[in-house]
Amino acid sequence: MTATGFLRRPRRVHAASVMLVIGMLLAAAAALLPIAIIVFTAFKPIAEVNAYPPTLVPGQWTLENFSRIFDELPFARLILNSIVFAGGVTLFALAFDSLAAYALARIDFRGSRVLLIAIIASLMIPFQATLIPIYQLVADLGWVNTFAGLIAPRAADAFGIFFLRQFFLSLPRDLDNAARIDGASEFRIFRSVILPNAVPALLTLGIFTFVNNWNDLLWPLVFTTDAEMGTITSGLTLLTGPGGIIPQGVMMAGSLIAVLPLAVMFLMIQRRFIESVATTGMK
Known part of the structure; x- marks a missing residue:
């Protein structure tokens, strides 16, 4: 060359x-x-928000939009409702999905394949198709405008079961067999062997579930009619004024507040997530 x-x-x-x-x-x-x-x-005043041509950076910074959103909405209550709703669904979903996934992945029982096919098939059913029957059931139980009505129908998820099952299948069977030889029960194997090695999958599913429910708009709108029981996303729709006029500055302030908990949660678990991935299968 x-x-x-x-x-x-x-x-x-x-x-x-x-x-x-x-x-x-x-x-x-x-x-x-x-x-x-x-x-x-x-952080823009109303005059700059409605100015034309629009500008990106505000010429005058103000906190008026943040004070207005707390004056016009029970925003502190909406934040608390969102935390309880999204956090409750996430905790219950991780518990029930992991139990079902363990049974499908590590225990051989009659009908397991049929059950798995049914779970996968349910993923193909549009969420909107089941909304009315679920609402009727929740209404019959008297759970409209309650946390039970918001959380219980989402306490388990077909996608979460399938996702965790696939991860559990990737773990070596020798871990289960060694624990059984030592006399461990199935629940002890699940709690002490499988779950510690499934932390990356649990964190991934937890993040997905929490963000999905935190940002959900249709579900809280359908199952809550009281503004005090709404979430951040459903509460922001109340800002629409006569003629469909939306106070953009106030709406953006509420959206910014809604994003902050997600950013904080990601920063808190990011390091743990990376460590879990690096040590998978070594415990």
Whole structure:
């Protein structure tokens, strides 16, 4: 190879790296732009929010939108309701989904395959198709405008069962057999052997379930008619004024507050999640 060839290759590699970095920066900017709009609009006064042409960065920063949302809505109560609703569904779903997944993955019993097929088939049924029957059942139980009505119908999820089952199947069977030889019961094996090795899957499913329910709008709107029992997402719909006019600044302030708990939760468990993935199967 000539000396010219040695000189061209580093230049090509360098150019490709530069293009890759530029592409990543553009993708990051496109992803962060909506978040930047929410943050800046939340701190704009009403005149700047409605000004044309619009500006990104506020010329005058204000906290008026945050004070208005607490004045116009029982926002502290809505935050508490969202935490109880999303957190309760997540805890119950992790408990019931993991138990069902363990039975389907590690215990051989008659009808297990039929049950698994039924669970997978239920994933194909649109959520909206079951909404009315579930509401009728909740109403008959007197659970409308209660946390029980919000949480109980979502205490187990077909996707969570299937997801955890697939993860449990990847764990070595030798772990179960060794525990059985020592005289451990099935529940002891589940609690002391399977769950410690399934922390990455449980964290992933927990994050997915919590975020999905925290951001859900249709479910709280259907099962709550009292503003005091609503969640953040359903409460923000009450800000729509006469003629469909929406106070954008107040709406963005509420959206920013709604996003903060999710960001804090992710930062709190990010390190634990990475450590769990790195040590899977070593316990």
